[in-house]
Amino acid sequence: MTKTRISALLGASVLGMLLTANAVQAQQSGNLQFLIDNGPQSVAVAEAWVAAYTEQNPDVTIDIEVRPGGGEGDNIVKTRLATGAMADVFFYNSGSLFQAINPVQNLLPVTNEPWQAGIQESFKSVVSAGGEVYGTPFAPAMGGGIFYNKPIYEELGLQVPKSWDEFMANNEKIKAAGKVAVIQTYGETWTSQLFVLADFFNVLAAEPDFAERFTANQAKFATSPAALRGFEKLQEVYEGGYLNADFGAATYPDGLRMVATGEGAHYPMLTFGVGAIAETVPDNLQDVGFFAQPGDSADSNGLTTWMPDSIYIAKTTQNPELAKDFVGFIGSPEGCDIRNEAVGATGPYMIEGCELPEDVPPAVADMLPYFQEGGQNAPALEFLSPVKGPALEQITVEVGSGIRPAAEGAALYDEDVRKQAQQLGLEGW
Amino acid sequence: MKQRASLLGGVAAIVATFVVFVIPFLFIILMAFKDRQQSALRDFSWPTGFHLWDNVFEVVKTRNWMMITAFINSSIITVASVSLLVVFAAMVGFILARRKTRWNPLIEFLILAGLMVPPAVVPTIWVLQGLKLFGTLHGMILIEVAYNLPFSIILYRAFIATIPKDMDEAAIIDGARPLDVFFRIILPMLWPVTVTNIVVQSVGIFNDFTNPLYYLPGNANATVQLTLFNFQSQFSTAYNLLFTNILLITIPPLIVFLFFNRQIVAGMTAGAVKG
Numbered sequence: 001m002t003k004t005r006i007s008a009l010l011g012a013s014v015l016g017m018l019l020t021a022n023a024v025q026a027q028q029s030g031n032l033q034f035l036i037d038n039g040p041q042s043v044a045v046a047e048a049w050v051a052a053y054t055e056q057n058p059d060v061t062i063d064i065e066v067r068p069g070g071g072e073g074d075n076i077v078k079t080r081l082a083t084g085a086m087a088d089v090f091f092y093n094s095g096s097l098f099q100a101i102n103p104v105q106n107l108l109p110v111t112n113e114p115w116q117a118g119i120q121e122s123f124k125s126v127v128s129a130g131g132e133v134y135g136t137p138f139a140p141a142m143g144g145g146i147f148y149n150k151p152i153y154e155e156l157g158l159q160v161p162k163s164w165d166e167f168m169a170n171n172e173k174i175k176a177a178g179k180v181a182v183i184q185t186y187g188e189t190w191t192s193q194l195f196v197l198a199d200f201f202n203v204l205a206a207e208p209d210f211a212e213r214f215t216a217n218q219a220k221f222a223t224s225p226a227a228l229r230g231f232e233k234l235q236e237v238y239e240g241g242y243l244n245a246d247f248g249a250a251t252y253p254d255g256l257r258m259v260a261t262g263e264g265a266h267y268p269m270l271t272f273g274v275g276a277i278a279e280t281v282p283d284n285l286q287d288v289g290f291f292a293q294p295g296d297s298a299d300s301n302g303l304t305t306w307m308p309d310s311i312y313i314a315k316t317t318q319n320p321e322l323a324k325d326f327v328g329f330i331g332s333p334e335g336c337d338i339r340n341e342a343v344g345a346t347g348p349y350m351i352e353g354c355e356l357p358e359d360v361p362p363a364v365a366d367m368l369p370y371f372q373e374g375g376q377n378a379p380a381l382e383f384l385s386p387v388k389g390p391a392l393e394q395i396t397v398e399v400g401s402g403i404r405p406a407a408e409g410a411a412l413y414d415e416d417v418r419k420q421a422q423q424l425g426l427e428g429w
Numbered sequence: 430m431k432q433r434a435s436l437l438g439g440v441a442a443i444v445a446t447f448v449v450f451v452i453p454f455l456f457i458i459l460m461a462f463k464d465r466q467q468s469a470l471r472d473f474s475w476p477t478g479f480h481l482w483d484n485v486f487e488v489v490k491t492r493n494w495m496m497i498t499a500f501i502n503s504s505i506i507t508v509a510s511v512s513l514l515v516v517f518a519a520m521v522g523f524i525l526a527r528r529k530t531r532w533n534p535l536i537e538f539l540i541l542a543g544l545m546v547p548p549a550v551v552p553t554i555w556v557l558q559g560l561k562l563f564g565t566l567h568g569m570i571l572i573e574v575a576y577n578l579p580f581s582i583i584l585y586r587a588f589i590a591t592i593p594k595d596m597d598e599a600a601i602i603d604g605a606r607p608l609d610v611f612f613r614i615i616l617p618m619l620w621p622v623t624v625t626n627i628v629v630q631s632v633g634i635f636n637d638f639t640n641p642l643y644y645l646p647g648n649a650n651a652t653v654q655l656t657l658f659n660f661q662s663q664f665s666t667a668y669n670l671l672f673t674n675i676l677l678i679t680i681p682p683l684i685v686f687l688f689f690n691r692q693i694v695a696g697m698t699a700g701a702v703k704g
């Protein structure tokens with residue numbers, strides 16, 4: 001009696017197992033290493049992806065490993081690639097830093113994988129080398145522009161500026177009201193570059209072929225009036241006396257806190273700062289809005305965009321099929337949904353079929369029109385030209401704190417760029 | 430008059446110590462009590478609420494209880510490599526001080542080279558991979574021993590030179606074999622400089638950051654200093670958790686110092702005078 005019952009049970013469960021196995025045929029098994037940087041957003045979203053993926057594939061285990069960002073992170077990635085000790089799947093920058101890790105030799109091409117069909121061409125172009133695509137977007141696209149504090153705008157009855165003159169007029173009113181108009185945080189020098197880099201849409205609007213001519217050593221920041229404007233804008237906000245008193249020592253987290261809590265009105269930054277605001281000062285997230293850096297004419301108002309970082313598969317992986325399946329999962333609309341849930345949306349996705357949730361933070365909502373029909377955007381210079389001088393952040397700190405005039409700073413940057421172009425072995429330098 | 434001058438000097442020294450050592454430590458403790466919003470201001474202020482236990486719990490359980498693994502790993506690495514360092518460095522120092530051969534200048538040059546030439550990361554990893562030691566704790570221990578050996582040898586050699594040779598000879602006449610001479614006669618007499626070595630090297634190795642970062646990849650291999658990176662990143666830092674973490678990993682060395690305080694001071698001064 002018991003025996004038959006047991007065998008019947010066994011039979012039923014075996015049948016059940018067969019059925020489920022049939023239902024999810026593409027079950028994967030094995031172990032993967034997944035190396036990411038230690039930003040809290042990266043960790044949160046990676047943990048969510050891994051949890052969702054291993055739930056669908058119970059035989060898979062994925063170990064998340066965390067490395068520091070910045071220069072130390074570059075060293076780790078390069079060291080581990082050079083010694084063949086790289087994790088199976090890893091996160092790294094796209095664009096010029098991607099070219100520096102020798103992708104053809106170190107990475108597994110994913111050009112013809114099914115999920116690549118849904119990824120935008122503009123993204124593929126910054127993760128390609130030698131005719132092959134290697135990357136899958138890790139995050140949504142970013143915009144470079146200006147965060148503003150909405151309560152200050154409401155209190156003073158200001159309008160979002162469409163041209164640089166309107167922006168400066170707003171600054172004047174904010175200053176007259178006894179508030180800090182523009183926040184700058186030169187305690188972390190990279191933040192000083194935004195006025196120059198985020199002005200690139202306006203440069204392209206005036207000189208559509210600037211990037212090619214810049215790469216070919218024909219156009220210069222100092223001699224092109226449109227490109228020089230970025231440096232001049234930096235100088236103008238300093239000379240207007242609009243900056244916070246501690247602009248030389250304040251840091252990036254300070255800047256985000258100040259614009260969110262209304263200690264200052266404008267903070268030029270990349271939109272990925274929304275994530276950090278949501279973490280540090282979540283109560284003020286609704287108070288932060290965003291607009292593209294205005295150009296000289298109100299008619300051509302558009303956003304300078306940055307491509308997201310990317311996920312790559314190391315060529316040394318023991319388990320290429322599983323690695324591809326996992327990366328494909330991340331690069332699918334399902335992956336975007338998991339990301340939305342884990343860390344919220346910080347911008348439009350580069351993957352077809354990915355949708356943003358209804359309740360995005362206002363700063364993200366302000367950014368979306370630039371990507372939709374009728375809106376205008378253009379990639380930042382670093383995605384159109386391999387030439388980016390290493391000393392730009394030092395030069396922009398000098399210009400932005402009144403130590404060096406804009407024209408001189410631009411000329412100095414042209415010199416800085418020359419060294420890098422010669423190292424790359426470009427034509428015409 | 431003279432007494433007053435020394436009193437003033439004493440007070441000045443205490444004030445200086447307070448400013449240099451106690452205030453930063455107080456800052457760490459205060460930060461560990463704060464919540465994320467208040468800690469982001471990074472000012473020297475009284476915490477608005479009591480968040481220490483929340484912070485400690487958060488820090489310890491982050492990334493699947495990484496902190497516990499890290500403490501175990503760091504303890505193993507520190508204890509093992511300091512033990513090996515003491516024995517090896519004392520042996521080399523003993524031989525160098527006692528036996529004069531024409532190889533001595535070459536050996537001394539190699540020791541100095543070990544101090545001066547910075548080690549290259551990638552070739553070292555290749556060697557470790559060839560020996561199947563890469564990414565293992567014992568590989569890391571050997572690295573720490575190799576990097577710190579020259580300094581320890583120099584400390585020991587100078588000290589051994591002050592121990593009269595008659596000691597060894599008396600022991601040999603009494604029937605001691607060479608290893609007995611070293612382990613039962615010489616090593617106990619080296620205690621002061623051994624304490625110096627243990628303190629200096631264990632603080633250095635426990636606090637080592639870059640070597641584990643490159644030579645010991647993987648979550649299972651985390652060391653305490655690497656756990657700091659769980660809360661500090663390029664664009665965003667949770668200062669309350671970061672400082673709680675610093676507080677937690679400062680406590681073990683602090684306890685060691687409290688317990689061995691007297692011997693450390695004795696060892697330091699002994700080494701200083703005779704070295």
